[in-house]
Amino acid sequence: MRDPKDIIKRPIITEKTSDLMASENKYTFAVDRRANKIEIKNAVKELFNVEVEKVNIMNVRPKRRRVGRYEGKKPGYKKAIVKLVPGNTIELFEV
Amino acid sequence: MTVKFEKIEDNKVKLTVTVEAEEFNKGLDAAFKLVVKDVTVPGFRKGKVPRLIFEKKFGVESLYEEAINYVINNTYYDAVNEAKIEPVAQPVIDADFENMGKDKPFTYFATVVVKPEVKLGLYKGIEVKPLSQIVTDEDIENELNNLLTQHSELVLKEAEAENGDTVVIDYEGFKDDKPFEGGGATNYSLKLGSNSFIPGFEEKLIGIKAEEERTIELTFPEDYHAEDLKGQDVIFKVKCHEVKTLEVPELNEDFIKELNHENISTVAELKTDITTKLTTKKETEAKNHLIDTVVDTASNNAEINIPEEMIENETEAMINDTAKRLEQQGMNLDLYLKYTGGTKAGLHEQFKGQALKRIRYNLTLEEIAKTENIEVTEAELEAEFTKLSESYNLPVEQVKSFFPDTLALEQDIKLRKAVDFLVDNVKEIE
Numbered sequence: 148m149r150d151p152k153d154i155i156k157r158p159i160i161t162e163k164t165s166d167l168m169a170s171e172n173k174y175t176f177a178v179d180r181r182a183n184k185i186e187i188k189n190a191v192k193e194l195f196n197v198e199v200e201k202v203n204i205m206n207v208r209p210k211r212r213r214v215g216r217y218e219g220k221k222p223g224y225k226k227a228i229v230k231l232v233p234g235n236t237i238e239l240f241e242v
Numbered sequence: 243m244t245v246k247f248e249k250i251e252d253n254k255v256k257l258t259v260t261v262e263a264e265e266f267n268k269g270l271d272a273a274f275k276l277v278v279k280d281v282t283v284p285g286f287r288k289g290k291v292p293r294l295i296f297e298k299k300f301g302v303e304s305l306y307e308e309a310i311n312y313v314i315n316n317t318y319y320d321a322v323n324e325a326k327i328e329p330v331a332q333p334v335i336d337a338d339f340e341n342m343g344k345d346k347p348f349t350y351f352a353t354v355v356v357k358p359e360v361k362l363g364l365y366k367g368i369e370v371k372p373l374s375q376i377v378t379d380e381d382i383e384n385e386l387n388n389l390l391t392q393h394s395e396l397v398l399k400e401a402e403a404e405n406g407d408t409v410v411i412d413y414e415g416f417k418d419d420k421p422f423e424g425g426g427a428t429n430y431s432l433k434l435g436s437n438s439f440i441p442g443f444e445e446k447l448i449g450i451k452a453e454e455e456r457t458i459e460l461t462f463p464e465d466y467h468a469e470d471l472k473g474q475d476v477i478f479k480v481k482c483h484e485v486k487t488l489e490v491p492e493l494n495e496d497f498i499k500e501l502n503h504e505n506i507s508t509v510a511e512l513k514t515d516i517t518t519k520l521t522t523k524k525e526t527e528a529k530n531h532l533i534d535t536v537v538d539t540a541s542n543n544a545e546i547n548i549p550e551e552m553i554e555n556e557t558e559a560m561i562n563d564t565a566k567r568l569e570q571q572g573m574n575l576d577l578y579l580k581y582t583g584g585t586k587a588g589l590h591e592q593f594k595g596q597a598l599k600r601i602r603y604n605l606t607l608e609e610i611a612k613t614e615n616i617e618v619t620e621a622e623l624e625a626e627f628t629k630l631s632e633s634y635n636l637p638v639e640q641v642k643s644f645f646p647d648t649l650a651l652e653q654d655i656k657l658r659k660a661v662d663f664l665v666d667n668v669k670e671i672e
Contacts, residue, residue: 161285165292 151190154182159226171230174237178204178227187227198232243317247325250353253549257333257352259321261313266348269316273308302344310337313348321352328357331551355551360609363543367669370535373528377520385516390493393500396486402449403485405435409447410484416477424468425476429483440466447480455481536664541606548601556597557590564589607660608653616659618652626655 156177158164164175178187184202191199209223231237243265246258274293283291283299314335322329333354342348396408403409409432415425434444446458458478462471491497498512506512565575579585610616631638645651 160292160295162287162290162292165294168294169292 149179149186151193154179154186154190155194156224167228172233172236173228173230176227176229177224180206180225182225182227184227187229191229195237197235197237200230200232202230203228243320243324245321245324247327252547253355253358255325255327255354255356257321257325257327257354258349259317259352260347260349261317263345263347265317266309266313266342267345269309269312269348270302270305270344272312273305276308277305306342310348310350314350314352318352322354327354329354330357330549331355331555355549358547358549358552358605360605361545362606362609362613363540363545365540365543365606365610365664366667368536368539368664368667369669369671370532370539372670373524373531375521375524375528377517377524381520382513382516385520386493386513389501389516390490390497393497394488394490397489398452399485399487400452401485402451403434403447403482404487405448406433406488408433408486408488409450409482410486411447411480411482413478413480416479417471417474422471422476425478443478447482450480450482450485452482452485455479532665532668533661536668537603537607537661540610540664541602544602544606544609546602546605548598548605552601553594553597556601557593560593560597561586561589564593604657607657610663611656611660614660614663616656616663618655618659622655623648623652626651 156179159175159177164173167173167175174191176187176191178190182190182204184204187202187204188199191197191202204225204227207223207226209220211218211220213219243262244260248256248258250256274296278291278293278296279289281291281296281300282288283295286292286295318333331354333352335350335352337348337350399407411430411432412428413426413430414421416422417425432439432444432447434447437444440460440462442460443458446460447456450456456479458480460476460478462468462474462476464473466472491500493509495508498506498509501512503512503515506515561575568574568578575586579589627638627641631641634641
């Protein structure tokens with residue numbers, strides 16, 4: 148099994164994910180593109196020492212960005228929304 | 243919420259209010275909602291910063307001040323009710339800052355001036371000497387004379403002016419053969435014997451006739467206000483245009499017709515009318531005198547230590563009232579003070595005495611109402627509404643809608659009943 152720190156790359160903190168954290172106990176991470184739900188679940192369990200109820204994952208598509216006449220794209224990533232078993236919280240997110 | 247209170251001074255109470263953690267957290271939530279509106283953090287729209295980010299970046303402590311305000315606003319009045327005190331001024335608030343925090347109970351201290359205790363003195367059987375309510379012949383005579391004088395007219399007369407007559411004159415004063423300032427006027431109506439001019443002037447005009455010219459030699463009095471004229475000898479040249487005398491109409495039916503009063507056509511009727519008017523006037527006077535005396539005596543007999551703050555508040559309220567009234571007349575306080583030559587401090591001083599009296603009266607009456615178990619009944623309140631609706635000429639329902647809270651009105655009626663109680667228990671002396 149790969150190192151959990153390689154699977155969970157960083158938390159995603161936006162208005163939307165903040166609401167999810169507060170209301171539904173769901174935490175959002177950018178994860179390795181190759182990871183599946185089970186691996187993510189185990190990684191979160193190991194890293195934060197919490198019980199995970201379920202994991203939803205999705206691929207965020209790369210977005211085109213243009214600077215002047217040069218065109219490129221922002222890389223896409225895999226996003227995982229991890230719902231914890233009630234009673235568990237993750238204290239994280241340094242800003 | 244738990245409330246403890248202790249007396250620290252006369253009329254001063256210290257409330258210790260402890261609020262549960264839950265309540266304090268609510269305060270924090272409210273504070274956050276308020277503060278976040280003006281906060282920008284990179285990556286978030288203005289006012290949309292998530293709570294989590296906000297607290298990490300600014301610390302929960304930044305919310306404390308607002309949270310304390312919120313908590314105090316929400317709990318202070320309940321605390322006051324629970325402690326059963328009656329504050330008369332804004333409290334001075336202090337808080338236990340060391341032990342405060344999120345998810346922790348919060349304690350604050352409010353030092354507040356309360357309504358003073360009233361120790362009633364004698365208030366039942368106050369001795370009052372009532373004003374006489376009898377209308378005497380003399381009163382009627384005076385009233386008739388007043389009426390006649392009011393309707394008297396100035397008429398021209400050919401004869402010499404006597405004391406009490408009015409002369410229309412041009413005059414000019416000379417000092418060392420030169421006219422001096424303010425020493426002259428034309429077509430001036432002067433009533434002889436009214437003492438409106440310097441001594442001697444009016445006396446020396448007695449006997450003057452229309453179109454007559456006179457030269458008067460006079461000395462200005464030593465205490466005259468103008469420096470350069472004090473004690474100076476001067477000459478006044480006076481020309482008289484008209485001599486008028488006051489003609490008092492005779493009391494007869496012609497005069498009464500001129501008065502044009504309804505249903506009054508004879509002297510006897512006029513006299514009866516005056517008698518009834520005087521009787522009501524005297525009755526009201528006597529009643530007011532009685533009320534004034536009992537309330538005054540009762541409040542003087544009572545022992546009250548009125549706190550300074552209370553007087554201050556009342557005085558302020560009175561000044562504001564005055565200012566508002568002036569504004570309704572198209573004036574304002576500053577302008578009014580300028581005209582009357584007063585200052586704000588002077589006005590304050592002036593009102594302070596009245597305020598003190600008013601507070602004294604009210605406190606005494608309140609205490610009497612309490613001691614005597616004077617309560618306001620539903621019917622009395624209803625009657626008051628009817629009375630108000632009549633005097634404002636509005637439907638009762640509308641008047642009621644002006645008073646969402648009838649407490650002030652009830653208090654009013656209660657105090658009035660207390661006054662009635664005092665009056666009923668008066669001991670009349672000769």
